[in-house]
Amino acid sequence: MTDKFTELPLPEKSYFERHIFFCLNERKNGEMSCAQQHARKAFDQCKQKIRDAALSGQGQVRVNQAGCLGRCEQGPVAVVYPEGTWYTYVDEADIDEIVESHLKAGKPVERLRLQD
Secondary structure (H helix, E strand, O other): OOOOOOOOOOOOOOOOOEEEEEEOOOOOOOOOOHHHHOHHHHHHHHHHHHHHOOOEOOOOEEEEEEOOOOOHHHOOEEEEEOOOEEEEOOOHHHHHHHHHHHHHOOOOOHHHEOOO
């Protein structure tokens, strides 16, 4: 079986060490979406914590909003790259733990990970 994706060489150093994307999708048809689960508040909290820790900018951490990431039914969701670690979260303490453990220290928060 062949891989449908061609492996590209990775740059030696990425512009950001880590990048977290928060799904802020809002579905107008009434289906579950991350926006209905207070994703904007979590995004704002994460962004502020990264700023307060002076971790934003080149070579550090970037916090971004995203449209639908395709996993709203498991949401709210966020994904951290380059690791490709998917998270769900419930409250401010979960966001704090993701920031402290994964974004600062590089250790994923296993209890909040979504299974592939």
